Amino acid sequence: MDIKWDNVKNAIFTGNIAGIPILVKRAISDGLPAQDILNKGLIAGMSIVAEKFKSNEIFVPEVLISAKAMQAGLDILEPLLVKAGFNPAGKIVIGTARGDLHDIGKNLVSMMLKGGGFSVIDLGIDVAPRRFIDEAIKSDAEVIAMSSLITTSMPSMKATIDLLKSENLSAKIKTVIGGAPVTQEYADEIGADGYADNASSAVDKLKELLEL
Numbered sequence: 001m002d003i004k005w006d007n008v009k010n011a012i013f014t015g016n017i018a019g020i021p022i023l024v025k026r027a028i029s030d031g032l033p034a035q036d037i038l039n040k041g042l043i044a045g046m047s048i049v050a051e052k053f054k055s056n057e058i059f060v061p062e063v064l065i066s067a068k069a070m071q072a073g074l075d076i077l078e079p080l081l082v083k084a085g086f087n088p089a090g091k092i093v094i095g096t097a098r099g100d101l102h103d104i105g106k107n108l109v110s111m112m113l114k115g116g117g118f119s120v121i122d123l124g125i126d127v128a129p130r131r132f133i134d135e136a137i138k139s140d141a142e143v144i145a146m147s148s149l150i151t152t153s154m155p156s157m158k159a160t161i162d163l164l165k166s167e168n169l170s171a172k173i174k175t176v177i178g179g180a181p182v183t184q185e186y187a188d189e190i191g192a193d194g195y196a197d198n199a200s201s202a203v204d205k206l207k208e209l210l211e212l
């Protein structure tokens, strides 16, 4: 009955792609909330990976395998996290900024937004400003949500906001940004309408912005 969070964290850290789905399914059948499995297991495991990567104890290949294990767990949790909402509360176009290939956090935000009842169009990684805007217009989205994990991709979020402004679209299409190096100060500096530092507060921020 008792799930050992250390086993889940360890499976993420060691990149046990086959083991993670088994552990996650077991946790679900033990009746644990999907949110707990996400926070206490998968995200906690990824935090260890982040620390060890930072201190040069592990390198990109190991991180990549851990990321795949994380994704294997997320794939199983997604339907449970999404279950909550029926009527789309609003339409969001989301993606990782140009030049940036990190997508774990963005995928989490996307999943949580779906769970919050939003209709989400995920453009994936390395999304250029023009594409964000074209897709938002095409799908009549109210918000463009951008993720950036490396400092070199942050200016691309500003470029998207500048382009929206130059096309007089910034009143119609709002922007929300996030990702580890992003701060509220940076969001203010580049004129983003919102910032959130994690996936659940992203949902709250979007609801606040769209007055839902």
Ligand code: B12
Binding pocket: 043, 046, 049, 050, 053, 054, 060, 061, 063, 064, 067, 099, 100, 101, 102, 103, 104, 105, 106, 108, 109, 145, 146, 147, 148, 149, 150, 151, 152, 176, 177, 178, 179, 180, 181, 195, 196, 197, 198, 199, 200, 202
């Ligand atoms: C996993 C990882 C990778 C994986 C990515 C796999 C994948 N599919 O995403 C791989 C191995 C491929 C990788 C590659 C690289 N990485 Co890397 N990576 C990481 C690592 C360890 C974890 C990131 C992560 O997934 N965190 C877990 C998620 C859940 O957290 P998160 O992304 O922050 O998201 C949360 C919030 O930020 C927020 N959020 C995120 N997006 C959004 C969007 C919106 C709209 C909102 C509201 C909120 C929000 O909500 C999320 C959930 O709560 C970080 C370390 C770190 N501390 O961040 C380095 C890190 C980001 N990487 C780094 C680097 C340098 C690289 C490489 C350049 C390495 C290299 N030499 O090749 C390449 C980049 C290639 C590129 N062009 O993008 C640096 C960036 C440094 C910098 N100052 O820019 C970091 C910080 C590591 C370090 N300390 O040096 N990386």
